[in-house]
Every structure is written in C-alpha cells, then in structure tokens.
Amino acid sequence: MCASRICETPIQDEYAADYSHCYGCGRDNADGHHLKTYLIGAETLSRFTPDAKYSGGVPGNVYGGMIASLFDCHGTASAAAFHRQDSSDEQPTLARFVTASLVVNFIAPTPQFQELTIRGVLKSIEGRKVRVEMTLEAEGLVRANAEMLAIALRR
C-alpha cells in the first residue's frame, strides 16, 4: 500500500497482468490511452489531453464519448484505490473493479486542445460495491461530473 500522501505509482500500474489490457488505461494495451490515476490523500486525480481527432458534435469541443471514457477508467481505478484504503487490503495486487453503472452530466462544453483534470472522491463502500463521484475540469472549470457504481471482481 502507498504510504506517502501522494502515491507515485499510478493505480492502473498495480492491476494484475490479466486485467491490464483496457483500451482506456491498461499498461499492456499498445494502442490505448494509458490513462494514469493517482491517489492523493482522499482524492484521486488523472490528467489527460485528448488528441485533436477527438472532436465532438460541435467544432472545438471534446467528443462526449471521450469524456465518458475518461470517467469510466478513472472511476474503476478510484474504486480500487478507495477499497484498498478502506479495507487495508494486503493482497499483492489491487482488486479489479468493473463498472456496473455510470451517470455522466455534461454541464458545459469541454474545449479541445487543453489538459483535462479528472478528480474522484469516495461516496460509499458496501462490500464489493464502491460508489465514486467525479468531476472533469478544463481551464479550471468543471465541464462534466459523473457518478459510478463499481463492483470488484471476485478473486
């Protein structure tokens, strides 16, 4: 478990090898986005700048599917980290969470060509079920928020 306030190892890099091929965040997916999420105190943090090709329906805005995708990977990583933090799980690899439900609210357009910041906080833990609340910011303003129910795979 990460002992310092800021974990230097991305959460996704601790996934077991079998679960490391996710297009959004798997270290072993050669073509993927390789989203990296960090646990910082009681919050999780990812930063990502989508490629120019990820334009949305309105010129200059980021593709909504990209925003949902970032929340999806950030949320399952956050759930794994919060779960371990809560349970003092001493297993050598993190529990791997999958998404049961994802609610995304698009609050304001997300401009392209900017670094996006995704943050997550724990809402609740009940056994293998973890709820995570998230925001996505560009240029210091929240552009979208999300809530995920994530469930740990049995191991």
Place this chain on the structure above:
Amino acid sequence: MCASRICETPIQDEYAADYSHCYGCGRDNADGHHLKTYLIGAETLSRFTPDAKYSGGVPGNVYGGMIASLFDCHGTASAAAFHRQDSSDEQPTLARFVTASLVVNFIAPTPQFQELTIRGVLKSIEGRKVRVEMTLEAEGLVRANAEMLAIALRR
C-alpha cells in the same frame, strides 16, 4: 424527411456540415468510428463491430468507454430523428442534439469480436429536450442499457 418505413440515409449523414466532425459518428472525421444510425419506424438502430484493440478490463470483453461512446452518438442521432418525426420539422438539415446527461447500466459482459446492435426508442419530448432509451446487444442478448437527455442546439 424520410417517407419510407426504413430510412436508407443514416441520421448522421443529414447533420449540417459544421456538426459533422464528431469522432464517434461524424462523416467528416477521417479517424473516427463513423457510427451510422437508422430510423426504422419508431425505433433507431445502429450496428458496430469494435476493433480488437478496444478490450476492456477483463480479457475478451469490450471496453466500457466504447459502449458509453456508442450510446452517446446513437442517442443524439436518435433524438434528432425523433424530434423531426414529432415536429414535422421541414428544415433542410436536422436539428443537432448534444448530450446533457447519459446513464449507462452495464448488465452483462459484452464479448469482443461480435457485431453490436444498439437500439433506441423515444421516451419524451419537451421543446428542445428529448429523452431516449437505448439498449446494446451482442449475440442476441442485451448487455447494457442507457438513457440520455439530449438538447437541440438553437439554430
């Protein structure tokens, strides 16, 4: 407006040129998925087979972000088609809808290397606000469902 029961023109191909660069479904995005959605009676239909690289957290399953992305583009296209069907909109181009909120429920794993079928039905229309309910099937079984609130851009 499409007069026959099955519209042969994809909804996305009727978007105004300014709104045709979406990564998920824009005809003018050279790198995108080019999702095509059809209005068939009171239902919308898209079919899409994700590339092998779009693996999810569990081997052999489709990336959750891809599933959310397909719902995002299918939903806004459906909203545009249902809105025109409801309002007998005679404008030369479809109203362009953007996503206000998207709820995705992942019901069962979605296997890779299969054609996915996305269906949409109208839930409600209130002015520029259209709610669409959707399902995503693989091998004849519903793997995920979704609900979108889409809002038409002013024109």
